[in-house]
Amino acid sequence: MDQNTVLEIRDARHPSPWRPGDAWLGGGTYLFSEPQPHLRRLVDLSRTGWTPVRLLADGSTEIAATCTVAQLSRFAKGLTAAAAPLFEQCCRAFLASFKIWNMATVGGNLCNALPAGPMISLTASLDGECLLLAQDGARRRVRVADFVTGAGRKVLAEGELLRSVTLPSGALARRTAFRQASLYGLGRSGALVIGTRDPVDGSFAVTVTAATVRPVRLWFPLPPAAGALRAAVDAAVADDEWYDDIHGLPQWRRHMTLRFAEEIRQELEGTAR
Incomplete structure (x- = not known):
């Protein structure tokens, strides 16, 4: 989409005072996907040369x-x-x-x-x-x-x-489990839950995204019992933090999150054994 309010594109390698209407430009897939009438200048990061x-x-x-x-x-x-x-x-x-x-x-x-x-x-x-x-x-x-x-x-x-x-060092050594649900075959994620298990100390973590308005990460020194995990998720996510849009109702997102969290708990506990 053309952004006809943008008057200038500046190379991020050459510093210049930040001013109202500026925005960082990375890949631009969001910036150019819909109108951005408040923008006047884009600061282009594509030539910074940072190692990916x-x-x-x-x-x-x-x-x-x-x-x-x-x-x-x-x-x-x-x-x-x-x-x-x-x-x-x-x-x-x-x-x-x-x-x-x-x-x-x-x-x-x-x-x-x-x-x-x-x-x-x-x-x-x-x-x-x-x-x-x-x-x-x-x-x-x-x-x-x-x-x-x-x-x-x-x-x-x-x-x-x-x-x-x-x-951090050691993050890539963790065992992982991944679960995702969408209302449609090629739809946006309505619930995405990731579990990790540390091979050194046996600690267990569950991270909830897509179903909630913010990422929620729960850490346990060892995999908890099913009831304890369910209670921990409910305690960490307030009722108004379950996301609500056309890709899923809050009740469905909570249900899928709890279901996935338990599946992940069983999978990673079984892997350790």
């Missing part, structure tokens, strides 16, 4: 905000780690064309903060941490689970940039 995905010296994994879905998928295909299949499962949860895969970015998916954002699901479930850069050069780090605060809401300040998401 890299393994750091401390064993952690850094995913640049400009990493595309296609690049992340290719990276995961070269992994032999236990969590490798989860990357492809979340990439496929986009149900997007090859054009979107090659343009849509991890950072854009997080910053849109949509409940069904599968890059939110992936990085929140693996304890991802966002690196945020302010206009004055200040840096801060925020857990992905805390970065998104509601449907379309995130903790970014005006002009602040999501630079990357870092997955």
Whole structure:
């Protein structure tokens, strides 16, 4: 879609004072999907040259905000780690064309903060941490689970940039289980639940997305009993935090979440045994 209010596109490599009507431009799949009448200037990140995905010296994994879905998928295909299949499962949860895969970015998916954002699901479930850069050069780090605060809401300040998401050392070694439900065969996720099991200490975590307005991550030192897990989900998600739109009623989303959480608990507990 043409954005006829945009007067200028600026290269992000050349700093300039942030002003009203500015927006960061990553892949542009959202910015150009619907009218953005408030925009006057786009700050283009496409030529920053950031490495899409890299393994750091401390064993952690850094995913640049400009990493595309296609690049992340290719990276995961070269992994032999236990969590490798989860990357492809979340990439496929986009149900997007090859054009979107090659343009849509991890950072854009997080910053849109949509409940069904599968890059939110992936990085929140693996304890991802966002690196945020302010206009004055200040840096801060925020857990992905805390970065998104509601449907379309995130903790970014005006002009602040999501630079990357870092997955901690050991995250890729976890066993994972993935469940997703949509009302339609090729529909947006109505409930997406991911479970992880740490092979070192046996800890168990469940991350709920798509069904809720924000990512909800529950951690247990060991897999809980079925009743305890159900109670923990209900305690963590307030009644008004179950998402409600044409892709699913709150009651159905809660039902599918609880069902998937229990399936995942059984699967990962059985894997450990």
